Amino acid sequence: MNNPYFDLLMWARGPGFDIALTIMVGGILLRVVEILVLGRKRDLATAKGSPVGQGVKTIFTRSFPRKGLVPFAPITYIGGYIFHIGFAIAFLFLGAHIALIDGLLGLSWPAANRAIVESATALAVIALFALLYTRITDPVRRALSTFGDYLVWLLSLLPLVLGYVAVNKLFGDPTLMMALHILSAEALMVAFPFTKLMHAVTFLMARYYNGSIQGRKGAES
Amino acid sequence: MAERPVLAEALKAHGISRRGFLKYCASLTSLMALPPALAPKVAHALENAARPSVIWLSFQECTGCTESITRSHAPTIEDLIFNTVSLDYHHTLQAASGHAAEEARMKAMEEHYGKYLVIVDGSIPVGNPAYSCIAGISNLDMLKETAAGAAAIVAVGTCAAYGGIPHADPNPTGAVAVSEIIKDKPIINVPGCPPIPIVMTSVLAHFLTFGLPELDELGRPKAFFGETIHDRCYRRPFYDQGKFAEAFDDEGARLGWCLYKLGCKGPTTKSVCATVKWNDGTSFPIQSGHPCLGCTEPDFWDNGGFYKPLSMPAGDYRKLGLAAVAGGAALGVAGGAIARATKSKAAAAHETVDAHDLEKKS
Ligand code: SF4
Ligand code: SF4
Numbered sequence: 207m208n209n210p211y212f213d214l215l216m217w218a219r220g221p222g223f224d225i226a227l228t229i230m231v232g233g234i235l236l237r238v239v240e241i242l243v244l245g246r247k248r249d250l251a252t253a254k255g256s257p258v259g260q261g262v263k264t265i266f267t268r269s270f271p272r273k274g275l276v277p278f279a280p281i282t283y284i285g286g287y288i289f290h291i292g293f294a295i296a297f298l299f300l301g302a303h304i305a306l307i308d309g310l311l312g313l314s315w316p317a318a319n320r321a322i323v324e325s326a327t328a329l330a331v332i333a334l335f336a337l338l339y340t341r342i343t344d345p346v347r348r349a350l351s352t353f354g355d356y357l358v359w360l361l362s363l364l365p366l367v368l369g370y371v372a373v374n375k376l377f378g379d380p381t382l383m384m385a386l387h388i389l390s391a392e393a394l395m396v397a398f399p400f401t402k403l404m405h406a407v408t409f410l411m412a413r414y415y416n417g418s419i420q421g422r423k424g425a426e427s
Numbered sequence: 428m429a430e431r432p433v434l435a436e437a438l439k440a441h442g443i444s445r446r447g448f449l450k451y452c453a454s455l456t457s458l459m460a461l462p463p464a465l466a467p468k469v470a471h472a473l474e475n476a477a478r479p480s481v482i483w484l485s486f487q488e489c490t491g492c493t494e495s496i497t498r499s500h501a502p503t504i505e506d507l508i509f510n511t512v513s514l515d516y517h518h519t520l521q522a523a524s525g526h527a528a529e530e531a532r533m534k535a536m537e538e539h540y541g542k543y544l545v546i547v548d549g550s551i552p553v554g555n556p557a558y559s560c561i562a563g564i565s566n567l568d569m570l571k572e573t574a575a576g577a578a579a580i581v582a583v584g585t586c587a588a589y590g591g592i593p594h595a596d597p598n599p600t601g602a603v604a605v606s607e608i609i610k611d612k613p614i615i616n617v618p619g620c621p622p623i624p625i626v627m628t629s630v631l632a633h634f635l636t637f638g639l640p641e642l643d644e645l646g647r648p649k650a651f652f653g654e655t656i657h658d659r660c661y662r663r664p665f666y667d668q669g670k671f672a673e674a675f676d677d678e679g680a681r682l683g684w685c686l687y688k689l690g691c692k693g694p695t696t697k698s699v700c701a702t703v704k705w706n707d708g709t710s711f712p713i714q715s716g717h718p719c720l721g722c723t724e725p726d727f728w729d730n731g732g733f734y735k736p737l738s739m740p741a742g743d744y745r746k747l748g749l750a751a752v753a754g755g756a757a758l759g760v761a762g763g764a765i766a767r768a769t770k771s772k773a774a775a776a777h778e779t780v781d782a783h784d785l786e787k788k789s
Contacts, residue, residue: 208589208725208726209725212695212724212730216726216729216730216731216741219737219739219740223740224740227740227751228751228754229751230751231751231752231755232752235751235755235759236755236756239755239756239758239760239763240759240762240763240766241763242759243762243764243766301666301669301685301688302687302736302737303738304688305671305687305736306739306740308688309735309736309739309740310740317669317670317671318669319667319668320666320668321667380655381695384694384695384737388738
C-alpha cells in the first residue's frame, strides 16, 4: 500500500528536486555565460574616472530609491522592499530551509523563531497583492505587463502561501501541502533562469556595468 | 491451545483488582478516542465478550511484532485482554509445530468459519512464493485460504500493513502487504516497526467491544493514527523557536533541542509514540535523543535516509549539479557565440546610406 501524498513528497524531494536544480543551475550559467561571451569592444580612450570603484558602488547605491521617487510610486517602492525582505527572511531563516542549504552547500547559520518567519511570510504575501493591485489598476503598468510578469508573480506567491499552509496545517493534508510547497518552489527554480526572476543574479552584473561605464566617463552614480 | 480462564477469573488469578481493571478500561476508552461515558460499557463488553477464535499468521517478518505484544515484564492488563481471545494458531507461540499446528489452524477455521479473526504480521512474497513457507504451504496460499473464512483481518506491523522492510527497494522477494492480496475482507492496519503493544491490544479491544474502528485512508484506526508525532512532540517548542540539534553530541542535543536537522520524520509520521510512549509509558525514541524514523508510514525504509532532514533533497544531487554547471556553461558559450556571430553578420551587412540614396529610393 502506498501513501500517494508521501510518494509525491518523496518525488518532490528526490527526482523533482534534481530536475529543478539541474535546470536552474544550468540555466543560470547559460544565461550568465551567454552575456559574458557577447563582450564589448575595447574602449581605447583614457578613463576619466574610476570604473571599478563606481561599478562596485553602484551595486549598493541602486538598492536605495532615488530622492523623490518614493512618493511618486509608494506602493511599488515600499511593497517592493517588504516583499524582498520578507521573502529573504522566510527563505533564509526557517530551520528546514537552512537544513536544505546546509545539505547543498555545507553552509549553515542559526534559524529564526517561527513567529518572525511567519510574520515575514505574511507581510511578503500582502506586499505581493499590493504590487499586483498597482500593476492592474495603473494603466501604464498594465500596458507594460506581460504574461511573464504575472507568471513570476504567481510563482513567487505560491511557495510562500503553501509553505505557510503546510506548517500551520491550515487546510489539506499536511504531507500533501508540504509536497505542493516543495513542488511550487521547484517551479520557481525551473522558471528562474528564463524569466525576470533572473534579475536576482544579473542585478549584480547590470549595476556594476552601468556604474563602471559612468565611472569611466567620470560621472558619479 | 488449552482453554483459558475468562477475563474476570484471569484478573483475579493475577491479583488485579476490579478498580485496576476499570481504570484500565477508562484509559483504553480515551485511547480509542471514545467518550469517557463509554468506559463502563467497555468494561462490560470486555467482561462479557465472546472469546473469538484468533488465527495469527506470521509471514516474512522478524518476530518483532510478536515480541512487542508479548514482552511485558509482568502480566499486564493488556496481556489479559489478549487472553480473552482464543489464540488458536500462532506458530511462534504455540507448542505444536509442523502438521500438528496446521491441523489446529484447520480445526479453528472449520469450527468458527466466518467468525474468526486473522492477525497477520509480516509481508507476503509474491515474486516467488517459495521464499517463505510454513509446513510446506506458501504464505500466499496460507493467507488466501485462512482469510476466506475470516470476519476481519488485522495487519499488525508495517510489513503486513504496507510491505515494510522486505518491501524496501529493491524488494528481492516481491513482498507485498496483506491489502494487496485480500480485497474482500475488512482489514485493519496497525503499522509500526513494531507497533506499540497497547495500540495493538486496544485495537483488538475495540474490535471485540464495538466492532471495526474508524479507519483513515491508509487503513489505520484514526484513534491511534490521527495525529503526527510532530503534533504532540515535547520538543516542538524548540522547533518553533528554530533551535535544532546539529549533531548527536552537540550542545543542542544535550539541551534537548528539536531533532529535525538530524532527520526526524515526526512531521510526516502519524502515531501515538509521543503521548502513549513505549515500555509502559517510559519514553519514546525522540525522548531518548533519536529522531523518529517514520516507521508507521508506507515505505519508511526508502524515504531518502533516516538521518537526512525532510526538507533535504533525497537524491544524489551533487553529480547532477556538476553536470548542470558544465552543461550550462557549454550551452552559454554556444549561445554567446551564436549571438556574436549574428552581431558581426549584422555589422557586415550594414549598408551606409546617405541623403542622396534615400532621395533616389523614394
Ligand atoms: S524532534 Fe521531530 S517530532 Fe519533535 S518537534 Fe522536532 S521535528 Fe517535530
Ligand atoms: S517514534 Fe517514529 S520511528 Fe519511532 S516507533 Fe514511533 S513512529 Fe516509529
